[in-house]
Amino acid sequence: MLKKIVLPLGITAVGVAVIVLLVAAKPEPTPRPPAEEAANVSVAVTEAHPETLRLSVQAQGSVMPKREIDLVAEVSGRVTRVDSAFVEGGFFEGDQTLLEIDDRNYQAALLEAQSRVADAEQRLAEERGRALQAQREWRDLGDENANNLFMRKPQVAAAEASLASARGALEVARLNVARTRITVPFSGRVRQMDVDLGEYVAAGTRLGTVYDSQVMEVRLPLTEQQAALIDLPLTSQSRTQDQAPIAVTVRGSVAGKAQQWQGQLVRTDAFVDADSRLYYAVVEVNEPFAPTSPEGKPRAPLLPGLFVEAEIQGKELKEVVKLPRAALFERDKLLVLDSDNRVSEQRVTVLHKTDSSVWVQSSSPELTRVTLEKQSLTPAGTLVDPVISEPSAPSEENSGAIAAASAATTSQSAGERKE
Helix, strand or coil, rough: HHHHHHHHHHHHHHHHHHHHHHHHHCCCCCCCCHHHHHHHCEEEEEEEEEEEECCCCEEEEEEEECCCEECCCCCCCEEECCCCCCCCCEEEEECCCCCEEHHHHHHHHHHHHHHHHHHHHHHHHHHHHHHHHHHHHHHHCCCCCCCCCCCCCHHHHHHHHHHHHHHHHHHHHHHHHHCCCCCCCCCEEEEEEEECCCCCECCCCCCCCCEECEEEEEEECHHHHHHHHCCCCCCCCCCCCCCCCCEEEEEEEEECCEEEEEEEEEEECCCCCCCCCCCEEEEEECCCCEEEECCCCCCCCCCCCCEEEEEEEEEEEEEEEEHHHHHHHHEEEEEEEECEEEEEEHHHEEECCCCEEEEEECCCCEEEECCCCCHHCCCCCCCEEEEECCCCCCCCCCCCCCCCCCHHHHHHHHHHCCC
16 A cells, blocks of 8 residues: 555655756846847849940741742743753853744744835835925925825825834744743753753743742741841831941751851841731842852852751840849849948849840949849848859950840740740
């Protein structure tokens, strides 16, 4: 009984006594005054260096001839001669005869027209002689009011009209003879031939398709952001003769080898695409089949249908700042520090951005410090402790090597608009 009741009660009483003693012996806390100021947030910052430079624009497109026409027979007949250049892929010079059509019928018609002209000239000479004789006879009569019919004025007018008509028919006969020889007023290349030697063709028959080999064109789609970086010739007064043309570098692969050509942006399409809201710039490349570049280096021809990438020289932009991508806040804002390390908000124009960098245009002064982190924790008016981050390498002045946007971005933007 003693072990079951008295011993547990004793142990409990001792434990309570120990607890009471510990509570009673606890030291009183010494009060401390609250801190006057909270510690500032440390944030990484970088210094902005405004520059004047050019941001080039990248786009993609297909090569097309500037001129491509169908050769159509203007007269009927059998093809009697085919030039060796008139084959698919063949080159020809301007005004070179590519095809000849049997012209014997048209030569006969030419002789007949010449005969009619001679007859009309004879008749006109006779009528003028008779009119002169009638004028003398009437003068001998002493009457000043001569009759037009007696003076043979209608007969002379009819003879003159007959001669003019005969000469017109002679000119048509000469044209028909000339039309039996098929020529093109420019140097080019044969894309397709539809007739061959000995084949009979009627007027209006297509003989083949040729294109001008002196100039090639590339149509480049541009987004609104890309177009803002280029001095696009949107109107006839957009550029003056004193301004240098907009240089474009065209790159592509021919037979597995990388090639490069130089062109110029000459115009834009007359409308903005209603579905994608894209601008289309037209680039011309002269002498696309020249075996060497203007610098004397060998190169492959710029073939129609080739898919190429183009780098367009951008216009000069002032107060452009290159920053790390992390500096951009809420799409078009930066958080900058003043001389007291106080945060302020600044809205900027975003020119271009990549995964690591962003190019913005701002009127911020030189060496403005821009925060790179914790933007949501440091709103405008917050005091911070700046930690200078390693600055990015400065851009080269008037650099044209920075790609403002790619055609893949263009396609993606177009797809988003359609959705």
